[in-house]
Amino acid sequence: MTDAVSLALDAGQTGIKVRVSRAGAAPVDRGFPGIRTDAPLLPQLAEVARVASVGAPVEVLAAGVSGLTSAEDDAAELRALVHELTPGRVLLTHDSVSSFLGTLGDQHGAVVASGTGVVTLAVGPGGVARVDGWGYLMGDAGSGFWLGRAALDAVMRAHDGRGPATSLTEVVQARWPVLEDAYVQLQSDAARVSVVAWFAEAVAARADTDAVAAGICASAAEELALSVTTALRRVDAAPVVSAIGGVFRGAAVRSGFEELLRAVHPEVRFEAPHGSGLDGVAALAALADGHPLRTLVSEA
Structure with missing residues (x-):
């Protein structure tokens, strides 16, 4: 042919x-x-x-x-x-x-890919282990959607008086000026998953100046580190880790994630992706x- x-x-x-x-x-x-x-x-x-x-x-x-x-x-x-x-x-x-395969190739270790969703895969002497990747309704802890959903929750809690004020409110209001109408407009949007995930960038950008955003990033780092340590344990793999996807472009999430992994695996090696x-x-x-x-x- x-x-x-x-x-x-x-x-x-x-x-x-x-x-x-x-x-x-x-x-x-x-x-x-x-x-x-x-x-x-x-x-x-x-x-x-x-x-x-x-x-x-x-x-x-x-x-x-x-x-x-x-x-x-x-x-x-x-x-x-x-x-x-x-x-x-x-x-x-x-x-x-x-x-x-695009990230670690034939090596043993773990790859965590966090974009709109998130999934972790580890390969080691014990075989292959997948952790999370269960979608925005049942999982995807630490994903872009997860960060965006936490931001929207925080904004509405602040609006109600159930939570602290946050600069994320102005980000949400830029899209939906009337906050009390936002949930209806979001639920009726066919692209709602990507819309929610879009707010993750604002969370990452405000982590240094907004305590609410910082807390969300810290929680995301905890979830992602837990997924990786779990996957490595299940296959008895050496702690070679590559973290890819847009969520890891946020300095607060990446630094928190790496710090938590070092606490469990002091010898961890973070490896840049070999490819895409x-x-x-x-x-x-x-x-x-x-x-x-x-x-x-x-x-x-």
Whole structure:
């Protein structure tokens, strides 16, 4: 298939990153709107693949997907949905796997990825352990959504007189001038998850000057550190840790997280990412059969 392309899809709630590779040409990265976790995921991936391939046959289609459940973890079903692209191989996995591969590669250790949502994955002599990544209704402790939700809660508590005043109120009022109407407008917004997560940046920016924001960041750091120490313990892995995602751009969360991990593992080594989640998706096709993560990848 001389005109065939290989597609790597890093599918998150905020956006879908796609790498289109063709023999003899430099890869091209494209962006698409994020997946909706309240709708079937595989048809969404299939549509992005169709658009990104521009009708060319597909040699390899690999996808790392946020919110992927056992009900849809079926590469054969995805292959059937894009049958007209005549894919040679289809690989499908949770984005915690592709994030780990893109960040630590073949090393043992833990990767915590905190953006709109959050998931931690550890690989060690004891196998593989996933911690959290259970979505904004049941988990995602320390995620952007979690920070934003805590900010909104604090603002409404201050408004009621149940909590201390906070400069986060002015941030929320910039979006919803009438605070008492905010909850109705938010609940009716189809993009409410990303809207809530948007407030995380304001929390991080005010951590040095606002006690409420500082407390939220400290709590997020505690949750993220707990997830990592739990994952490392479950697989008996050496404390090699990489923390990725927008939440860790906040100095208060990152410094608190690292301090808490050092208290448990004085020998912890924090490692910069070797690559991105998209690099990890692209690496799925070359993942050895004996690799601990291979059992978490569906292939057809």
